Amino acid sequence: MRKLRDRMHEDLTLRGLSAKTIDSYLRCVRKFAEHFGRSPSTLGAEEIRDFLLHLRERRVSASTFNVYAGALKFLYRVTLERPEQVARIRCMRVPMHLPTVLSGSEMSRLIAALETDKHRALVMLAYGAGLRASEACKLCIEDVDPKRMLLHIRDTKRGRERYVMLSPRLLATLRAYWKVSRPQGPQLFPGRDGQKGLTRAAMHQAIVKAARLAGIKKRAPHAAPFICHSSIGSRDRSAHAAGFARARIDQEHDGVPTHQHSARAVDHKSTRRARLTGDACIVCAGARTPRA
Numbered sequence: 688m689r690k691l692r693d694r695m696h697e698d699l700t701l702r703g704l705s706a707k708t709i710d711s712y713l714r715c716v717r718k719f720a721e722h723f724g725r726s727p728s729t730l731g732a733e734e735i736r737d738f739l740l741h742l743r744e745r746r747v748s749a750s751t752f753n754v755y756a757g758a759l760k761f762l763y764r765v766t767l768e769r770p771e772q773v774a775r776i777r778c779m780r781v782p783m784h785l786p787t788v789l790s791g792s793e794m795s796r797l798i799a800a801l802e803t804d805k806h807r808a809l810v811m812l813a814y815g816a817g818l819r820a821s822e823a824c825k826l827c828i829e830d831v832d833p834k835r836m837l838l839h840i841r842d843t844k845r846g847r848e849r850y851v852m853l854s855p856r857l858l859a860t861l862r863a864y865w866k867v868s869r870p871q872g873p874q875l876f877p878g879r880d881g882q883k884g885l886t887r888a889a890m891h892q893a894i895v896k897a898a899r900l901a902g903i904k905k906r907a908p909h910a911a912p913f914i915c916h917s918s919i920g921s922r923d924r925s926a927h928a929a930g931f932a933r934a935r936i937d938q939e940h941d942g943v944p945t946h947q948h949s950a951r952a953v954d955h956k957s958t959r960r961a962r963l964t965g966d967a968c969i970v971c972a973g974a975r976t977p978r979a
Contacts, residue, residue, distance in 0.1 A: 695766040715758035749779040800897035808864035
Protein backbone atom coordinates (compact mmCIF):
# COMPACT_ATOMS: atom_id res chain seq x y z
CA MET A 688 0.00 0.00 0.00
CA ARG A 689 2.92 2.31 0.73
CA LYS A 690 4.37 1.93 -2.77
CA LEU A 691 0.92 2.48 -4.30
CA ARG A 692 0.47 5.64 -2.22
CA ASP A 693 3.84 6.99 -3.35
CA ARG A 694 3.07 6.28 -6.98
CA MET A 695 -0.33 7.95 -6.75
CA HIS A 696 1.29 10.96 -5.06
CA GLU A 697 3.71 11.21 -7.97
CA ASP A 698 0.88 10.94 -10.51
CA LEU A 699 -1.09 13.67 -8.75
CA THR A 700 2.00 15.88 -8.64
CA LEU A 701 2.63 15.36 -12.36
CA ARG A 702 -0.98 16.36 -13.03
CA GLY A 703 -0.23 19.71 -11.36
CA LEU A 704 -2.86 19.46 -8.62
CA SER A 705 -2.55 21.58 -5.49
CA ALA A 706 -1.09 20.19 -2.28
CA LYS A 707 -4.50 20.37 -0.62
CA THR A 708 -6.13 18.33 -3.40
CA ILE A 709 -3.33 15.77 -3.27
CA ASP A 710 -3.76 15.32 0.47
CA SER A 711 -7.54 14.99 0.08
CA TYR A 712 -7.26 12.33 -2.64
CA LEU A 713 -4.68 10.31 -0.72
CA ARG A 714 -6.80 10.46 2.42
CA CYS A 715 -9.86 9.22 0.49
CA VAL A 716 -7.93 6.28 -0.97
CA ARG A 717 -6.57 5.42 2.48
CA LYS A 718 -10.14 5.38 3.87
CA PHE A 719 -11.17 3.14 0.99
CA ALA A 720 -8.37 0.66 1.73
CA GLU A 721 -9.03 0.72 5.49
CA HIS A 722 -12.73 0.00 4.91
CA PHE A 723 -11.92 -3.37 3.31
CA GLY A 724 -8.59 -4.00 5.02
CA ARG A 725 -6.93 -4.68 1.66
CA SER A 726 -4.87 -2.88 -0.93
CA PRO A 727 -6.92 -1.07 -3.61
CA SER A 728 -4.96 -3.00 -6.25
CA THR A 729 -6.84 -6.14 -5.16
CA LEU A 730 -10.26 -4.46 -5.20
CA GLY A 731 -12.58 -3.89 -8.13
CA ALA A 732 -15.82 -2.35 -9.31
CA GLU A 733 -18.06 -4.15 -6.79
CA GLU A 734 -15.99 -3.02 -3.82
CA ILE A 735 -15.94 0.53 -5.15
CA ARG A 736 -19.73 0.48 -5.49
CA ASP A 737 -20.17 -0.94 -1.97
CA PHE A 738 -17.88 1.74 -0.52
CA LEU A 739 -19.74 4.57 -2.24
CA LEU A 740 -23.05 3.15 -0.97
CA HIS A 741 -21.49 3.06 2.50
CA LEU A 742 -20.72 6.76 2.17
CA ARG A 743 -24.32 7.50 1.24
CA GLU A 744 -25.52 5.51 4.26
CA ARG A 745 -23.32 7.71 6.42
CA ARG A 746 -25.07 10.70 4.81
CA VAL A 747 -21.93 12.45 3.72
CA SER A 748 -22.52 15.62 1.73
CA ALA A 749 -22.63 15.56 -2.06
CA SER A 750 -19.40 17.54 -2.28
CA THR A 751 -17.60 15.07 0.02
CA PHE A 752 -18.99 12.14 -1.97
CA ASN A 753 -17.66 13.69 -5.18
CA VAL A 754 -14.17 14.07 -3.68
CA TYR A 755 -14.13 10.33 -2.87
CA ALA A 756 -15.42 9.52 -6.35
CA GLY A 757 -12.79 11.74 -7.96
CA ALA A 758 -10.01 10.15 -5.90
CA LEU A 759 -11.06 6.61 -6.83
CA LYS A 760 -11.41 7.54 -10.50
CA PHE A 761 -7.90 8.95 -10.53
CA LEU A 762 -6.49 5.93 -8.69
CA TYR A 763 -7.93 3.36 -11.08
CA ARG A 764 -7.68 5.36 -14.31
CA VAL A 765 -4.18 6.77 -13.89
CA THR A 766 -2.20 5.00 -11.18
CA LEU A 767 -3.53 1.44 -11.53
CA GLU A 768 -4.38 1.78 -15.25
CA ARG A 769 -7.69 -0.06 -14.80
CA PRO A 770 -10.25 2.48 -16.05
CA GLU A 771 -12.96 -0.15 -16.58
CA GLN A 772 -13.33 -0.50 -12.80
CA VAL A 773 -14.62 3.08 -12.44
CA ALA A 774 -16.35 3.48 -15.79
CA ARG A 775 -19.82 3.57 -14.19
CA ILE A 776 -19.04 5.94 -11.31
CA ARG A 777 -21.05 9.15 -11.48
CA CYS A 778 -20.74 12.26 -9.35
CA MET A 779 -23.67 13.50 -7.30
CA ARG A 780 -25.49 16.70 -8.04
CA VAL A 781 -24.43 19.30 -5.47
CA PRO A 782 -27.38 21.36 -4.18
CA MET A 783 -26.98 25.13 -4.21
CA HIS A 784 -27.58 26.70 -0.81
CA LEU A 785 -27.72 30.36 0.03
CA PRO A 786 -24.64 31.38 2.02
CA THR A 787 -24.69 32.95 5.44
CA VAL A 788 -23.93 36.67 5.07
CA LEU A 789 -23.57 39.31 7.77
CA SER A 790 -25.39 42.60 7.64
CA GLY A 791 -23.41 45.83 7.47
CA SER A 792 -23.80 46.53 11.18
CA GLU A 793 -22.80 42.98 12.11
CA MET A 794 -19.72 43.23 9.91
CA SER A 795 -18.77 46.50 11.58
CA ARG A 796 -19.05 44.89 15.01
CA LEU A 797 -17.00 41.92 13.87
CA ILE A 798 -14.18 44.08 12.50
CA ALA A 799 -14.17 46.24 15.63
CA ALA A 800 -13.84 43.12 17.81
CA LEU A 801 -10.70 41.87 16.04
CA GLU A 802 -7.69 42.19 18.33
CA THR A 803 -4.82 43.16 16.00
CA ASP A 804 -4.34 45.59 13.13
CA LYS A 805 -3.15 42.70 10.97
CA HIS A 806 -6.35 40.70 11.44
CA ARG A 807 -8.48 43.82 11.01
CA ALA A 808 -6.82 44.73 7.71
CA LEU A 809 -6.94 41.11 6.55
CA VAL A 810 -10.66 40.71 7.22
CA MET A 811 -11.49 44.07 5.66
CA LEU A 812 -9.48 43.05 2.60
CA ALA A 813 -11.28 39.71 2.25
CA TYR A 814 -14.68 41.29 2.81
CA GLY A 815 -14.18 44.42 0.73
CA ALA A 816 -12.52 42.72 -2.25
CA GLY A 817 -14.52 39.47 -2.14
CA LEU A 818 -11.47 37.23 -1.65
CA ARG A 819 -11.23 33.68 -0.40
CA ALA A 820 -9.42 33.17 2.89
CA SER A 821 -6.40 31.59 1.19
CA GLU A 822 -6.23 34.39 -1.39
CA ALA A 823 -6.22 37.12 1.25
CA CYS A 824 -3.62 35.34 3.39
CA LYS A 825 -1.26 34.78 0.46
CA LEU A 826 -1.45 38.31 -0.94
CA CYS A 827 1.98 39.85 -1.51
CA ILE A 828 2.98 43.49 -1.21
CA GLU A 829 3.71 43.73 -4.93
CA ASP A 830 0.17 42.51 -5.72
CA VAL A 831 -1.30 45.86 -4.63
CA ASP A 832 -1.43 48.43 -7.44
CA PRO A 833 -2.51 51.81 -5.94
CA LYS A 834 -2.08 53.69 -9.23
CA ARG A 835 -4.64 51.59 -11.07
CA MET A 836 -6.55 50.74 -7.85
CA LEU A 837 -6.34 47.00 -8.48
CA LEU A 838 -5.34 43.86 -6.59
CA HIS A 839 -3.53 41.11 -8.47
CA ILE A 840 -4.81 37.79 -7.10
CA ARG A 841 -2.25 35.12 -7.98
CA ASP A 842 -2.61 32.03 -5.75
CA THR A 843 -6.17 31.21 -6.71
CA LYS A 844 -8.33 28.15 -6.88
CA ARG A 845 -7.47 26.15 -10.03
CA GLY A 846 -4.66 28.62 -10.71
CA ARG A 847 -6.84 31.22 -12.42
CA GLU A 848 -5.27 34.61 -11.77
CA ARG A 849 -7.50 37.67 -11.79
CA TYR A 850 -7.68 41.36 -10.93
CA VAL A 851 -10.16 42.81 -8.44
CA MET A 852 -10.92 46.45 -7.74
CA LEU A 853 -9.27 48.20 -4.79
CA SER A 854 -11.48 50.80 -3.15
CA PRO A 855 -9.96 54.04 -1.72
CA ARG A 856 -11.08 53.12 1.78
CA LEU A 857 -9.48 49.68 1.54
CA LEU A 858 -6.26 51.21 0.21
CA ALA A 859 -6.22 53.63 3.15
CA THR A 860 -6.68 50.69 5.53
CA LEU A 861 -3.78 48.78 3.97
CA ARG A 862 -1.54 51.86 4.12
CA ALA A 863 -2.40 52.43 7.80
CA TYR A 864 -1.63 48.77 8.54
CA TRP A 865 1.66 49.06 6.63
CA LYS A 866 2.80 52.11 8.59
CA VAL A 867 2.16 50.36 11.90
CA SER A 868 3.34 46.80 11.15
CA ARG A 869 5.97 47.33 8.42
CA PRO A 870 5.92 43.73 7.08
CA GLN A 871 9.26 42.81 5.57
CA GLY A 872 7.66 41.00 2.65
CA PRO A 873 7.07 39.49 0.30
CA GLN A 874 3.87 38.56 2.15
CA LEU A 875 1.58 41.43 3.08
CA PHE A 876 0.28 39.47 6.08
CA PRO A 877 3.23 37.36 7.32
CA GLY A 878 2.85 34.58 9.85
CA ARG A 879 4.78 34.13 13.06
CA ASP A 880 8.01 33.16 11.30
CA GLY A 881 7.82 36.33 9.20
CA GLN A 882 8.45 34.41 5.96
CA LYS A 883 5.28 32.58 4.97
CA GLY A 884 1.85 34.18 4.89
CA LEU A 885 -0.68 33.96 7.68
CA THR A 886 -2.52 30.63 7.59
CA ARG A 887 -6.23 30.14 7.01
CA ALA A 888 -6.45 28.45 10.41
CA ALA A 889 -5.08 31.57 12.13
CA MET A 890 -7.54 33.76 10.22
CA HIS A 891 -10.38 31.42 11.16
CA GLN A 892 -9.48 31.50 14.84
CA ALA A 893 -9.30 35.29 14.87
CA ILE A 894 -12.70 35.65 13.20
CA VAL A 895 -14.41 33.08 15.45
CA LYS A 896 -13.04 34.80 18.55
CA ALA A 897 -14.12 38.23 17.29
CA ALA A 898 -17.59 36.92 16.42
CA ARG A 899 -17.97 35.56 19.94
CA LEU A 900 -16.87 38.87 21.46
CA ALA A 901 -19.25 40.78 19.16
CA GLY A 902 -22.17 38.53 20.10
CA ILE A 903 -22.65 37.25 16.54
CA LYS A 904 -24.17 33.77 16.45
CA LYS A 905 -24.49 33.21 12.72
CA ARG A 906 -22.54 30.25 11.45
CA ALA A 907 -21.03 29.46 8.06
CA PRO A 908 -19.45 26.20 6.85
CA HIS A 909 -16.21 27.65 5.49
CA ALA A 910 -12.87 28.29 7.12
CA ALA A 911 -13.41 32.03 7.39
CA PRO A 912 -17.04 32.43 8.49
CA PHE A 913 -19.25 35.09 6.94
CA ILE A 914 -16.56 36.24 4.48
CA CYS A 915 -15.05 33.70 2.15
CA HIS A 916 -17.07 32.01 -0.57
CA SER A 917 -20.08 34.10 0.46
CA SER A 918 -22.28 35.89 -2.00
CA ILE A 919 -21.28 39.47 -2.76
CA GLY A 920 -23.81 42.26 -2.48
CA SER A 921 -24.93 44.33 -5.44
CA ARG A 922 -22.55 47.18 -4.61
CA ASP A 923 -19.62 44.76 -4.41
CA ARG A 924 -20.61 43.12 -7.69
CA SER A 925 -20.71 46.56 -9.27
CA ALA A 926 -17.23 47.24 -7.89
CA HIS A 927 -15.92 44.02 -9.40
CA ALA A 928 -17.55 44.88 -12.72
CA ALA A 929 -15.94 48.31 -12.58
CA GLY A 930 -12.58 46.69 -11.83
CA PHE A 931 -12.94 44.43 -14.85
CA ALA A 932 -13.91 47.41 -17.00
CA ARG A 933 -10.82 49.26 -15.73
CA ALA A 934 -8.70 46.28 -16.74
CA ARG A 935 -10.24 46.32 -20.22
CA ILE A 936 -9.45 50.04 -20.58
CA ASP A 937 -5.85 49.40 -19.53
CA GLN A 938 -5.61 46.72 -22.19
CA GLU A 939 -6.73 49.11 -24.88
CA HIS A 940 -4.30 51.82 -23.75
CA ASP A 941 -1.42 49.36 -23.73
CA GLY A 942 -2.23 48.09 -27.21
CA VAL A 943 -3.50 44.70 -26.06
CA PRO A 944 -6.45 43.37 -28.09
CA THR A 945 -9.65 43.66 -26.07
CA HIS A 946 -10.73 40.12 -26.92
CA GLN A 947 -7.79 38.86 -24.83
CA HIS A 948 -9.57 39.72 -21.62
CA SER A 949 -8.13 37.03 -19.37
CA ALA A 950 -6.42 38.15 -16.17
CA ARG A 951 -3.02 37.29 -17.58
CA ALA A 952 -3.54 39.58 -20.56
CA VAL A 953 -4.09 42.64 -18.38
CA ASP A 954 -1.34 45.27 -18.33
CA HIS A 955 1.96 43.86 -17.06
CA LYS A 956 3.86 47.00 -18.02
CA SER A 957 3.29 48.69 -14.67
CA THR A 958 4.85 45.76 -12.80
CA ARG A 959 7.83 45.71 -15.15
CA ARG A 960 8.18 49.50 -14.89
CA ALA A 961 8.17 49.31 -11.07
CA ARG A 962 11.03 46.83 -11.11
CA LEU A 963 13.09 48.99 -13.49
CA THR A 964 12.57 52.28 -11.66
CA GLY A 965 12.92 50.87 -8.14
CA ASP A 966 9.52 51.95 -6.85
CA ALA A 967 9.14 51.81 -3.08
CA CYS A 968 6.46 49.81 -1.32
CA ILE A 969 3.32 50.13 -3.42
CA VAL A 970 1.09 49.77 -0.39
CA CYS A 971 2.61 52.68 1.47
CA ALA A 972 2.86 55.98 -0.38
CA GLY A 973 4.01 54.96 -3.84
CA ALA A 974 7.21 56.99 -3.38
CA ARG A 975 10.26 56.01 -5.33
CA THR A 976 13.71 55.09 -4.16
CA PRO A 977 16.83 55.96 -6.18
CA ARG A 978 17.95 53.48 -8.74
CA ALA A 979 20.79 51.22 -7.78
